[in-house]
Amino acid sequence: MEPTNVNDPEYYHKVVDCQHACPAHTPVPEYIRLIAAEKYTEAYMINWESNVFPGVLGRTCDRPCEPACRRGRVEEEPVAICRLKRVAADFKGEVKALMPKAPQQKNGQKIAVIGGGPAALTVCRDLAPLGYEIHLYDEQSKGGGMMRSQIPSFRLPAEVLDEEVNYILDMGIDAHFNTYVSSLQQILDKSYDAVFVGTGAPRGKDLKDLPGRQEGAANIHIGIEWLASVAFEHTHKIGKKVIVLGGGNTAMDCCRTSRRLGGEDVKVIVRSPFSEMKASPWEIEDALHEDIPILDNHVPKQFVIKDGKLAGMLFEKVKAVYDDQGKRTLVSTGEADVFYEADDVLVAIGQENSFPWIEASCGINFNKWGVPELKEPIFQSSNEKVFFGGDASLGPKNVITAVAQGHQAAISIHLFCQGKPLTERPAPGTNLVSTKMGIHEWSYENDVATDIRYIVPQADKALTLKDRKKEVELGFDVKTAFKEAQRCLNCDVQTVFTASKCIECDACMDICPTNCITFTHNGEESELRTRLFVPAKNLSQDLLVSPTLATGKVMVKDEDVCLHCGLCAERCPTAAWDMQQFFYNVTKAYQ
Amino acid sequence: MTYLKPKFHHPDLPKNKLGYTRKYYEGSLSTLCAGCGHDSISAAIVEACFELNIEPHKVAKMSGIGCSSKTPAYFLSNSHGFNSVHGRMPSVATGANLANRDLLYLGVSGDGDSASIGMGQFVHVIRRNLNMVYIVMNNGCYGLTKGQDSATADVGSKNKSGNINQFEGIDLCGLAIELGATFVAQSFSGDKAQLVPLLQAAMSHEGFALVNVLSPCVTFNNNTGSTKSYDYVREHLEATASVDFVPYAEEITTQYEEGETKSIQLHDGSWLELHKLAQGWNPEDKISAINALQNARKHHEILTGLIYLDTDNKELHDLMNTTDVPLNKLTQDVLCPGLEVLESINADLR
Ligand SMILES: Cc1cc2nc3c(=O)[nH]c(=O)nc-3n(C[C@H](O)[C@H](O)[C@H](O)COP(=O)(O)OP(=O)(O)OC[C@H]3O[C@@H](n4cnc5c(N)ncnc54)[C@H](O)[C@@H]3O)c2cc1C
Ligand SMILES: Cc1ncc(C[n+]2csc(CCOP(=O)(O)OP(=O)(O)O)c2C)c(N)n1
Ligand code: SF4
Ligand code: SF4
Ligand code: SF4
Ligand SMILES: [Mg+2]
Numbered sequence: 001m002e003p004t005n006v007n008d009p010e011y012y013h014k015v016v017d018c019q020h021a022c023p024a025h026t027p028v029p030e031y032i033r034l035i036a037a038e039k040y041t042e043a044y045m046i047n048w049e050s051n052v053f054p055g056v057l058g059r060t061c062d063r064p065c066e067p068a069c070r071r072g073r074v075e076e077e078p079v080a081i082c083r084l085k086r087v088a089a090d091f092k093g094e095v096k097a098l099m100p101k102a103p104q105q106k107n108g109q110k111i112a113v114i115g116g117g118p119a120a121l122t123v124c125r126d127l128a129p130l131g132y133e134i135h136l137y138d139e140q141s142k143g144g145g146m147m148r149s150q151i152p153s154f155r156l157p158a159e160v161l162d163e164e165v166n167y168i169l170d171m172g173i174d175a176h177f178n179t180y181v182s183s184l185q186q187i188l189d190k191s192y193d194a195v196f197v198g199t200g201a202p203r204g205k206d207l208k209d210l211p212g213r214q215e216g217a218a219n220i221h222i223g224i225e226w227l228a229s230v231a232f233e234h235t236h237k238i239g240k241k242v243i244v245l246g247g248g249n250t251a252m253d254c255c256r257t258s259r260r261l262g263g264e265d266v267k268v269i270v271r272s273p274f275s276e277m278k279a280s281p282w283e284i285e286d287a288l289h290e291d292i293p294i295l296d297n298h299v300p301k302q303f304v305i306k307d308g309k310l311a312g313m314l315f316e317k318v319k320a321v322y323d324d325q326g327k328r329t330l331v332s333t334g335e336a337d338v339f340y341e342a343d344d345v346l347v348a349i350g351q352e353n354s355f356p357w358i359e360a361s362c363g364i365n366f367n368k369w370g371v372p373e374l375k376e377p378i379f380q381s382s383n384e385k386v387f388f389g390g391d392a393s394l395g396p397k398n399v400i401t402a403v404a405q406g407h408q409a410a411i412s413i414h415l416f417c418q419g420k421p422l423t424e425r426p427a428p429g430t431n432l433v434s435t436k437m438g439i440h441e442w443s444y445e446n447d448v449a450t451d452i453r454y455i456v457p458q459a460d461k462a463l464t465l466k467d468r469k470k471e472v473e474l475g476f477d478v479k480t481a482f483k484e485a486q487r488c489l490n491c492d493v494q495t496v497f498t499a500s501k502c503i504e505c506d507a508c509m510d511i512c513p514t515n516c517i518t519f520t521h522n523g524e525e526s527e528l529r530t531r532l533f534v535p536a537k538n539l540s541q542d543l544l545v546s547p548t549l550a551t552g553k554v555m556v557k558d559e560d561v562c563l564h565c566g567l568c569a570e571r572c573p574t575a576a577w578d579m580q581q582f583f584y585n586v587t588k589a590y591q
Numbered sequence: 592m593t594y595l596k597p598k599f600h601h602p603d604l605p606k607n608k609l610g611y612t613r614k615y616y617e618g619s620l621s622t623l624c625a626g627c628g629h630d631s632i633s634a635a636i637v638e639a640c641f642e643l644n645i646e647p648h649k650v651a652k653m654s655g656i657g658c659s660s661k662t663p664a665y666f667l668s669n670s671h672g673f674n675s676v677h678g679r680m681p682s683v684a685t686g687a688n689l690a691n692r693d694l695l696y697l698g699v700s701g702d703g704d705s706a707s708i709g710m711g712q713f714v715h716v717i718r719r720n721l722n723m724v725y726i727v728m729n730n731g732c733y734g735l736t737k738g739q740d741s742a743t744a745d746v747g748s749k750n751k752s753g754n755i756n757q758f759e760g761i762d763l764c765g766l767a768i769e770l771g772a773t774f775v776a777q778s779f780s781g782d783k784a785q786l787v788p789l790l791q792a793a794m795s796h797e798g799f800a801l802v803n804v805l806s807p808c809v810t811f812n813n814n815t816g817s818t819k820s821y822d823y824v825r826e827h828l829e830a831t832a833s834v835d836f837v838p839y840a841e842e843i844t845t846q847y848e849e850g851e852t853k854s855i856q857l858h859d860g861s862w863l864e865l866h867k868l869a870q871g872w873n874p875e876d877k878i879s880a881i882n883a884l885q886n887a888r889k890h891h892e893i894l895t896g897l898i899y900l901d902t903d904n905k906e907l908h909d910l911m912n913t914t915d916v917p918l919n920k921l922t923q924d925v926l927c928p929g930l931e932v933l934e935s936i937n938a939d940l941r
Contacts, residue, residue: 073602074599074602075599440594447595447597448597448598448599450598450599503626503821503822504781504821505626505627505628505631505781505807505809505821506631506634506780506781506783507625507626507627507630507631509634510630510631510633510634511596511620511621511630513596513597513599513600514597514599514600514601515600515601515604515613516601534601534603534604534605535603537603550825551825561599561601561602563597563599565597567596567597570594570625571621571625571626571630572625572626573624573625573626573627573809574626
């Protein structure tokens, strides 16, 4: 193999598994260390710069970082990254003064932002400090998009959302709420310098053709519409017996909300096997905890109507069969269809994009999935003035993805408004500094804690089920947060190897607790991987390969399960290894 | 800010036939200088015991005094150990071995511990052919007392303070062959590919096995001009043959041209495979082994690998016709066979 090019910032970035997996590349270990040091304000600001909504995300993020976390590869459970983020938000001090401000003197250019969800608000935040005049249009009465209309208050209290939405709106955004944009052409006609579309994926899928759908309409609701109507206080109750159709997170929010609005016998009924449900494991767990059974392998067949009113639903029982390619088909078990009673049914089987308000005259090409033709990370549509982001751009995802796309769209808009090529994106900001303080002393905690993941306490079910707005999760207290923070392995403290200093004494290889280091003859990657002290089977993790050493061997380090304990550097007589802290920051439009 | 070894290990760490991983053969974190050759030898001992499926509780680690003699704390923490007086490990090992012949005795010593203060003990334990592995971690100096020249320092070798050694260095391997050692090998701490199979063979050998390992002292004897530095040793290594250790009941798979290879079966049925034999050297012939050592010395080469092996020997227990059973397992009826036996002994003396 060629010696690893560690001058490419992406190499060390990838070693920081959580940060790399985070769509916004939040510098996770940096804020976790700040939490351990009780510097909550600083930890919050690190988050805020990257992900804009630390308080919201600390409660609701889809957490792609956690399955990626290195800790999950050396013991059972990853670090509770997401819930530590909430700790920063819960215990922070004054932060507003630390945030960039919009200048009094505007730069003379005007941007229209359509939608007020996380993607749109991120664009506002990144562009406002640059002096753009920003007009935001949203159909809802307040900002936040689906964070407000969909994510229930028992998971995300309104105050938390209001606070973080207002940090942005207070940057002098000219927000027009309760304003549905029914024509993009009209907006374009207003001669904005650029337009950002962050209108989400607002249409919930229905079961239009299922028998009984029309007759039962009064008691059959589309999940996301129903949740919005609860959030905006139009709906206050639901029948005692509720069936929720679907196995994703929307279904979980629907069933749990039903339990709080009078639903006593609430069931989730899903087509697929339980193990293939789309909902996050923790959301399923929370639903089960609230006494909501989940019936899998049931395909809806009919809404059963009695006396002109919905009485329940009929389901066919199926099982999953897989072909050679692993493709799944659901086939009938041959058992009799089953009937479940219901006063109300919530249909939570997915969302779609829908742009009835974008006229053909706007010159925006859509692909066969109904989303605009775009290239990541540019997010410019076939009308060069119109940019997309969030669920409106590549289909429904989650808040953190919407934020990450918002950052990129903001960069594109800024480049576009300056007449610069959109492909010349700013490089990430990086820094690499030694953490060596003295003998056996590093500026980070290199002791590897053996604690297993701490559980976030929850409020009493008897209370939370009575009050839709009562937050279920209580968050870590400061002491538990410290202990959980200590579980982080500091993957950003990189093992930096200087081949010219190595005398090949093997000390590092002998000491490494997880046998990451091997001195051996070079070879092709696939073959070299088999020859390491412990074969490197995890192909998603890179090998750090040195230039050829004096004896003709190379040093090969498998990054997979390195604990970043620093023992290699401790035991190296020549300081050929050093533990260096790597900081990586995705450059934002205003930076 | 700590200096503790984390408890985690690689999730795919292989297990040996006993179901143990290498971790189980490790010891506590070394306090020797970073980069010390002795630590590499400890790692090689761990590897050899893991590969040989040795039950750690059946090993006794015996040592004297010195950085080298401290290392038993850094490997096999699940084994027995005795850290004796400077240079006196051989007597303690002899006593222990006579009391319990069921254990594998791993003696760890230094060049100071063996070639200076312990020389008397060293020669006698060889003479008696005690069944043990005797590892000398040889750095040409007294590491623990800050690097004074030892008796294995070569003539002309320069130490850290610039002094040139005037005295002839003791060749431990040559001496051991002279005294009747039945397994003599020499290796380098930085060459695990050679050291591990040699240690495995030494552990499988019945009788006294000396493994003299050149082991650079990074702090006091790794300077230019020293003949025991990493650089010097690497440049002057000359192997008698490359070594493969093939455990009992496993098939020999590598094929070499005839005349180049020699297989020697050890007591426990395992094989020592020697490839690309040095010219004129026969490991089973004392004279050719001594010649090889002398030749290497003349050419300023460091001869490594197996030097001499005699598989047809009688170890101390056999020579003394002692009981097969460890003393702590002898039951009262054996120890006190009764009046009849006493009377027959007495009758013999009349
Ligand atoms: C029930 C449910 C629960 C969810 N839970 C989570 C969760 O826990 N964690 C998570 O990360 N993600 C969750 N999501 C997904 C997440 O809410 C979305 O991915 C995210 O909000 C998308 O952000 P966005 O900025 O693209 O648009 P949105 O948040 O969808 O915001 C779009 C905004 O545009 C407005 N709008 C649309 N069309 C127009 C128009 N023509 N004129 C004016 N305004 C318009 C809408 O009113 C809305 O305010 C959930 C989704 C649902 C449905
Ligand atoms: C009876 C006695 N005399 C002298 C000493 C001092 N002393 C301690 S270690 C040592 C030399 C050790 O040299 P070596 O065996 O080569 O070990 P190394 O530290 O080099 O590995 C000496 C002389 C002692 N501990 N005990
Ligand atoms: S251990 Fe810490 S730095 Fe490493 S992936 Fe997990 S959270 Fe990130
Ligand atoms: S920091 Fe060094 S010693 Fe520690 S696990 Fe990583 S490679 Fe091994
Ligand atoms: S400890 Fe240092 S000098 Fe020794 S092999 Fe490792 S990197 Fe090289
Ligand atoms: Mg010594």
